[in-house]
Amino acid sequence: MGAKKIKPVRKPQKKPAPPPDTAFERAKKWADKNYALLMGIGGAALFAIILAWGFISHDRSKQAQACTDYGLLAQRLPAEDKVSAADWEKIVPDLARFISEYRDTALALDAGIELAKAYFETKRYEDAVKTGEEALRLAPSGHNLRPLIMYQLGYAYEADGKADEAARTWKDLKEMGVVEFEREADWNLARIYESKKEFDKAAEMYRSASQSPGDFPPAGLIDLQIARVKAEK
Secondary structure (H helix, E strand, C coil): CCCCCCCCCCCCCCCCCCCCCCHHHHHHHHHHHCHHHHHHHHHHHHHHHHHHHHHHHHHHHHHHHHHHHHHHHHCCCCCCCCCCHHHHHHHHHHHHHHHHHCCCCCHHHHHHHHHHHHHHHCCCHHHHHHHHHHHHHHCCCCCCCHHHHHHHHHHHHHHCCCHHHHHHHHHHHHHCCCHHHHHHHHHHHHHHHHHCCCHHHHHHHHHHHHHCCCCCCCHHHHHHHHHHHHHHC
16 A cells, blocks of 8 residues: 555644734724713713803803992982982882892992991991991901991991990901091090090090091090090099
């Protein structure tokens, strides 16, 4: 027998290996696979941007509207030289409405000061105190309107029968060193001390008032008060 022939075995050829993925290609594959997720994230980000823009636009629009409305309201405020309780009474509801509608705007503080004054002029002293205290909370330390608020609040406290609170407010105002209010602050402190029969303190504050710049109270009135408390000692 002849030798058995062995069938030649063809060696299978190896397929060429694919080139390794680049970072870009891996990212592209992931993006293709997670398209819906990406669209959701992108939509949320876009929505957040639109929402933020909307809030900013709304805030600017509200500030602009507040300026317009308060400008019209300010024109109706009674003139300083023509103080009338009836005129102030008419403006009270509109000032209160403005504060309620534009509470988060800077002009709400201005309206609060005017409302406190309106309450004072209409002899609603308790309301004047509450409104003045709220205005003071809205005006941080160093705010340019804070001295004016304290000035009004000092008179409102005293008119509402709260002499101790009034004295504290006048002291705080005096310590702020606002020249325009020093003379009147000293004078009001002196009057409160005099009402409590603390004549030494009253005389000291009257003398301080007479030495402070300004023409109210007039020097002649202060001199009379100094003479009176000296006689009471």
